[in-house]
Amino acid sequence: MHKPVWFPKQEQMEQTRLYRFMKRLGFRDYDRFYEQSIKNIAWFWDEVVNDLGLRWMMPYRQVLDMSDGIAWTRWFVDGKINISDNCLDRFVEEPAARHRLALIWEGDDGTTKKYTYRDLWLEVNRLACGLKKLGVAAGDCVAIYMPMIAENVIAMLAVARIGAIFTPCFSGYGAEAVATRIQGCQAKWLITADGYLRRGKVVAMKEEADRAADLSPSVEKVVVVSRLGRDCPWNPDRDVKWDQLTAEMKTLSPAVTDANDPFMIIYTSGTTGKPKGTVHVHSGFPLKAAFDAGYAFDVGPGDILFWVTDMGWMMGPWMVFGTLLLGSTMLVFEGTPDYPIPGRLWELTEKHGVTHLGISPTLIRALMKHGTSWFSQRDLSSLRVFGSTGEPWNPEPWHWLFEQVGGKRVPIFNYSGGTEISGGILGNHFFKPIVPCGFAGPLPGMDAEVFDDQGKTVRGEVGELVLRQPWVGMTSGFWQDARRYEDTYWSRWPKTWLHGDWVIVDEGGQWFITGRSDDTLKIAGKRLGPAEMESVLVDHPSVIEAATIGVPDADKGESAVCFVVVRGDGEEVQSLTEELVRFVGERMGKALKPKRVHIVDELPKTRNGKILRRVIRAAYLGENAGDLSSLENAHAVEKIRRLAGV
Template sequence: MEPIWYPNPEEIQATRLFRFMEALGFRDYEAFYRYSVEELEAFYHQFFTHLGLPWRKPYERVIEGGFPLPRFFVGGRLNLVEAALSHEPTALALIHETEEGTVRALTYGELLEEVERVAAGLRALGVERGDRVGLWFPMGLEAAILLLATAWLGAIAIPIFSGYAAEAAAVRLKDAKAKLLAVQDGFHRRGRRVELLLEARKAQALAETPHLLVVRRLGLPLEAGELDYASLRGEPFPAEEMKSMDPFMLIYTSGTTGRPKGTVHYHAGFPLKAALDLALLFDLREGDRLFWFTDLGWMMGPWAILGGLILGATVFLYDGAPDYPGPERLWRMVEAHRLTHLGLSPTLVRALIPLGEEPIRAHDLSSLRVLGSTGEPWNLEPYLWFFRAVGEEKRPIVNYSGGTEVSGGILGNVLVKPIKPMGFNTAVPGMAAAVLDPEGKPVVGQVGELAVLRPWPGMTKGFWQDEARYLDTYFSRVPGVWVHGDLALQDEEGHFFILGRSDDTLKVAGKRVGPAEVETAAIAHPALKECAAIGVPHPVKGEAIVLFAVLKPGFSPSPELAQAVADRVAEALGKPLKPERVLFVPDLPKTRNAKVMRRVVRAVYLGQDPGDLSALENPEAVRAIQEAAQG
């Protein structure tokens, strides 16, 4: 596959990456990347010195020890909030637009004042260093303020997805033994009031969380014992001096079985990795305006807030639907706020395509410089649409893949090299990534497990109070190597492609294929909007492929259409990989950030326990899968 985007010399030399490379004496990216993984300590020291982080006490070593439990910035002391807010006080830090259209903004100076006020109020309520604080918010100013205020006083934030019901939130609060739950009383989603406070009261009772602090966006009345965010008061105090690996955040991720696992992130980890990736991959500069369509409860919410602020950018926050009250919503916000960076998931892009291109063309997107994408593998058609319709065939798409436990990316695109459709032109600088064969050896030109061979600042400190599960998840397959769980391929030119989760891998008659390959072949049929491929037991082949497909408007399910879709896959991938069944459903189970949950589709199809469903935005899709499987 040939590249679709090429940088020109002027663009290359203007990037933060090139300027940093040049400062280190490099003009060739490949030589720079080798340096970044062969001289890990020197690389990370140089980059964070380049950023000018305000260490209270300088570190003695960047990395001490190897996998599975290394230590980073040993002996160093800082508070991540000082790193995030040490910028010109009059520069714009945050802009928040609600679905109803209300816009509020804070400069760095105003944000610092609010963080100090709220941190003082939290301490007055009895929140102390090391205490856990649940943050149940959509994206907004208070979400960012409370995330920073919690870190300011040395407590540990637990971001909670704004779409959860009470039980899902309570599981996380109880596991962490949270001292306080802060919640926004509600927000609007597609014009409807979502009264989050009612669920928060149930969650507080289930988890036995002592305190409930409420941001009254909808003005819901408080009950006895509940605390009003607006009335927080306390004696201001300097930010707590923290050791480099003192935790500041637990992000809970949903697994296929068992309780959600809390990934532990520390002051000199997650925020610094976010800033590195945003600087070197996305070329986020001081004064740029970053918008990633996400939620505080997903990794990309805190990632955008903390990474963007550390780099002195303006972070744009939005808490509504992307197409409400009309299909122009996203593009109107890009124009109105002069956004420079826009991050969307592939599934969200697929959902935007049927809305047409006229809403895009009707708005001035000239401020946009970089497009971003993460969450799942791409299919070719929506990728090309995003590049052409939104990128105008000139803006690069920085494809980005890693995870919550990584604090950002393992693979990405840098803007000094050509970019191939759906791919990654590099492992992230500082990430010693490789594709491994079944024997654990690095391979090129064949599908294998994506792995990281050496530690990096930002990798989770483990799972909260569950070290054995952490070790089993990442280090049980290849000794001394982080095996991430993604199926990947690296071509001869050094470009990577993610083919899906390795536990989603299909093995039909001895041939391994990623679900994304099957889905890309199927979605080339003009009737399909999106689809999910799963592998099911087969007495002869070992596994057979079943494809669940969502149709575009104007198409109706029929046996003939199912056969045509199956034939399209066979034509693209070969007859052995022809789907055994093609089933039509109105929707696929997805998380709020639009990630398709294939494991749920497979489990429901086979009549098995689908595991934790708390992350689903559309649980009704599960019933549709059941009905289609039984039909």
């Protein structure tokens, strides 16, 4: 059994929103409250909506409807709600809240800008009016490929205000990866920027956006923010300046949208095929994000949440909607946490009074190398919680963050779920002791269990993480691909969501994630399907076929290693490996480029032609590859072992 190192104090518990919520509902014991939250999920989420004070244009008549099956649960039936209205108008109309800080932006160069709720509301209205004038209508898809600037947040809220749907794209993606997402939802509009700063250098973004638009016939207009004021290619028939689009100060009433109308399609990678477009609705993702932020992390008015992320990853929109629905403040940061000094992250925390700091184990491993001097002279007294997501911890960086940076005062709230979840399945909070690298258990409303291969609950051994009931925020399927959604999550056991994580619960009731049960990679917390990288590789004229695996990496947690079969032979072929690494980096973004590319004669395949990545990974890492009886060419495995020197 693992021993806790942080224990909540009674006064800490009693100051939390979750405690007040529990007390109002007649609970003082957390375990009893959790059991009731999964015993009666309709009651639970109804109470959450009331406690958050959400504003409905038309009240719902039923909390949930599972008549089409658990996989297609509909929430807040017949309710009308617009999430932009609830994030902004609700507070702007309240004299005590309208001048409260909503967003702080800091650029790579230290430039800072602040927006109150009213400031943000005004900018969102300007853009919403401009987009509507441009032809954006309810139900249309708008791709957002922007750096971490305030306009990214404004764009999301403006699109939602119209009743349209936005698709956020990682700012580090190359054109092909952006185009895949544009094409997936047939977006007619692309919002981007001329560029941004990273480590003091200009990153040209408009050029990549142009290439993505050229690859996407659906794109009619490209809206461009002048972040840097740089000269860049301009297509007068397609390009529109953000400043011109937002020149008029007009207001636009929020569209009356159904609770189950989509407002966001965010793509997440799987182990096979193209990225999956997870569909999120007005009464789903934002509500789950706000619940987790407000009741697990205890974010509220006066708090400043800073999650080191990108808007193309789930935690970006999570931060936006989680903070704004709670009337609190987000910090959006364009730069990197260790530039121009290794202590930039701690400088930001001190400068802006950050109360909730969200990081990844990869980031902490990188900052550890610089020692303690960079934070020891900083005033970090504002910090109340470290949030952590993206990948499992290893003990050394966890203890360094908790003991050295946080002085054993600031708890590390592990948080794990996913894009399809809209937040967390497992987490820590102020009601349970914290064990290094572990989770206190499932969050309220999340009926999670650990199943063995027979679908039976297990303790003390590794099993599959599953959910046995629906929850607010669950993806409303994949965009125009219902069967793939059902096959991915609902096909193994009846009425049971299979999440794809290996989990173990120890005898003390602490939960630990041991890794993915499928082939999905997590590179520095960024989820990547091998098929997406393989598709880029086979676009190279020399590559016939490819396979990608994830291997442990001391800095990133996991890195991609690729195996390719190529045309030709000899020295000319061997010189391709570095070129292929660059080739992938240019198209997918430097952050996702593979650690290494190996050229092989053939890839291990089953008799029906399926490439077995599991076998490749095991052979490369010198692990037991398991049953190879289904392989057509078992000798290929031995060649990979020799390649790795094992």
